[in-house]
Amino acid sequence: MIRKYTFGLPIDTNAVIAEIKSEDILSFPLELKTGERLQISFDLLSDEMIFGLGEAIRGINKRGWTYESWCSDETNHTEDKKALYGSHNFIVVGDRFALFVDFAGKVEWDLGYDKPDRAVITLDGNDADVYIIYGKNQRDMVVQFRKIIGKSYIPPRWAFGYQQSCWGYATQEDFYTVRDRHRENKLPLDAIYMDIDYMDSFKDFTVNSERFPDFQAFVDSMKRENIHLVPIIDAGVKREKGYSVYDEGHEKGYFCTDKDGKEFECGVWPGIVGLPDFLNSDARRWFGSKYEALLRCGIDGFWNDMNEPALFYSKRGLEKAVAKLKQITPDTMDIGGFFEMRNVLFGMQNSYDDYCSIYHNLDGKRVCHKDVHNIYGAFMTRAASEYFEEKYGKEKILMFSRASYIGTHRYSGIWFGDNFSWWSHILLNLKLLPSASMCGYLYCGADIGGFNNNVTRDLLLRWLALGVFTPLMRNHRALGTRAQEAYNFENVEDFSDVLAVRYRLLPYLYSAFRKASDTDDMLFRPLAFDYPDDKIAREVEDQLMLSDECMIAPVYEQNKSGRNVYLPEPMTLYLLSGERITEEPLEKGLHYIEVALNEVPLFVRNGKKIPLAKPAMNTAELDWENISFLG
Numbered sequence: 001m002i003r004k005y006t007f008g009l010p011i012d013t014n015a016v017i018a019e020i021k022s023e024d025i026l027s028f029p030l031e032l033k034t035g036e037r038l039q040i041s042f043d044l045l046s047d048e049m050i051f052g053l054g055e056a057i058r059g060i061n062k063r064g065w066t067y068e069s070w071c072s073d074e075t076n077h078t079e080d081k082k083a084l085y086g087s088h089n090f091i092v093v094g095d096r097f098a099l100f101v102d103f104a105g106k107v108e109w110d111l112g113y114d115k116p117d118r119a120v121i122t123l124d125g126n127d128a129d130v131y132i133i134y135g136k137n138q139r140d141m142v143v144q145f146r147k148i149i150g151k152s153y154i155p156p157r158w159a160f161g162y163q164q165s166c167w168g169y170a171t172q173e174d175f176y177t178v179r180d181r182h183r184e185n186k187l188p189l190d191a192i193y194m195d196i197d198y199m200d201s202f203k204d205f206t207v208n209s210e211r212f213p214d215f216q217a218f219v220d221s222m223k224r225e226n227i228h229l230v231p232i233i234d235a236g237v238k239r240e241k242g243y244s245v246y247d248e249g250h251e252k253g254y255f256c257t258d259k260d261g262k263e264f265e266c267g268v269w270p271g272i273v274g275l276p277d278f279l280n281s282d283a284r285r286w287f288g289s290k291y292e293a294l295l296r297c298g299i300d301g302f303w304n305d306m307n308e309p310a311l312f313y314s315k316r317g318l319e320k321a322v323a324k325l326k327q328i329t330p331d332t333m334d335i336g337g338f339f340e341m342r343n344v345l346f347g348m349q350n351s352y353d354d355y356c357s358i359y360h361n362l363d364g365k366r367v368c369h370k371d372v373h374n375i376y377g378a379f380m381t382r383a384a385s386e387y388f389e390e391k392y393g394k395e396k397i398l399m400f401s402r403a404s405y406i407g408t409h410r411y412s413g414i415w416f417g418d419n420f421s422w423w424s425h426i427l428l429n430l431k432l433l434p435s436a437s438m439c440g441y442l443y444c445g446a447d448i449g450g451f452n453n454n455v456t457r458d459l460l461l462r463w464l465a466l467g468v469f470t471p472l473m474r475n476h477r478a479l480g481t482r483a484q485e486a487y488n489f490e491n492v493e494d495f496s497d498v499l500a501v502r503y504r505l506l507p508y509l510y511s512a513f514r515k516a517s518d519t520d521d522m523l524f525r526p527l528a529f530d531y532p533d534d535k536i537a538r539e540v541e542d543q544l545m546l547s548d549e550c551m552i553a554p555v556y557e558q559n560k561s562g563r564n565v566y567l568p569e570p571m572t573l574y575l576l577s578g579e580r581i582t583e584e585p586l587e588k589g590l591h592y593i594e595v596a597l598n599e600v601p602l603f604v605r606n607g608k609k610i611p612l613a614k615p616a617m618n619t620a621e622l623d624w625e626n627i628s629f630l631g
């Protein structure tokens, strides 16, 4: 049962697609404070758990911390942070109710932080639709929610293969090397990512002709080898006269403005850019059609980046900062002055003041960016995907986005942004999966091996063993970090063993994915959803249920030859490595399991059968029909 309450005059965020009649707000069942900022609060029961918030830091159970919905270009995914790249205002409160706050501005979530037994949700505004969902249990509430926000995006099948990425592959030779070295080392591969260096001066929809003298021939030759190329597209469009994308957008008035109606200027990778006004439907259609320049060459996948939007600085912010710095002289500067100077410089990036000074033309209505911030990136991805679907049909083009809102799951997947090569980030990757699943993000994954910092061989192997199960399985790293392609490490056979497991399990993983999408269900669930009465299972934060058949429990600590696992019911443990499989039936309870670096542990519920294919070097060569079974 779903109840909708409409406060004020909310804008259409495109999150909910079902028609639901609003109830009288006087019957709103939770405590409410109206005024400039709508506030919803309620008491929490003593051992009540809170799940949700999609892409957010900290535990699977979200209780006890304070979060913010504010799409953020946040490079440090540490526990003190309140927001990451996506804004997903959906929580499930014990088995009492679920709540979706459909509001495109900032939302603060105090979930037992100020007072342990109290939740207070504060909106930076008072125009919102609030949905309260009642159901049989947590999973049922999620399914009901998913039914009103629409079916999850399904990418083409090749996008379930292993993918290699690196910010720094610049020339076509770099790409051939990645392809060949995977081949030589018997490492399967389906796609290689093109980060910003493929472009001409970081200009969207251009290709650097010196580095790629015949781009079409390059794409074709990769395709013949079953390698898909996936270029990045950034939100900001370089402000450069003579660059057709900018010129067209400028002439048509498709860029965001400041309060005086002048194009808002900010600095991102290409230097000063204009921000396309994705909230405007004409601008959306225009931007979506620009992808054609690459699609025409045979490109069939993209990742949309920097679309929170990320602002390194604004022209206005820079002018203010320079004026401030000019007042400082080395002779007069004291410690206070030093910190002030530092704050001026660092404060320019993604500044709230800048977000407050950007304006959109929402199909005729002028709105301030801060009130629609959380749907900006979502609408960029909508622009692309609406074009893809209209022109190429469903399931043809891979698309995933960094920023997202509720509803983006109909258009694309997401990746979890700039993590680190830290052991704790393997665990964070795992914890993000069920909450992303709750919001319909079935196609998702983290940068395997870690984006920032230097990877180690063991960390990459352990992370890959989790990545075997994530629909997006992409190894990606930042410029200047240690080489992270599997072929750079000793005993490369260990990597082939782990990657082979991914391909062997693909018939299962792909069908589990489709089932979750077809039935509006979760692909990954916290154990608490399946075993609500099992005190130990309820609190497990490092194991997940996968579809209806399995449980996963990766090793995520350094120098560990295994880990403790809790089985809430009898299951069989399979250790998979290349074509080798060992099997051990285990009783309900606590177990210590040994897992070698080249093994992938999988726990299968009794009576369930898992299809297995023969290993393959890519999804095109995989024999999807000729299968055997585990269990």
Ligand code: GLC
Pocket (backbone or CB within 6 Å): 166, 167, 195, 196, 232, 305, 306, 402, 417, 418, 476, 477, 478
């Ligand atoms: C952002 C993206 C990252 C990409 C980099 C350069 O930090 O999150 O994945 O590699 O920009 O484009």
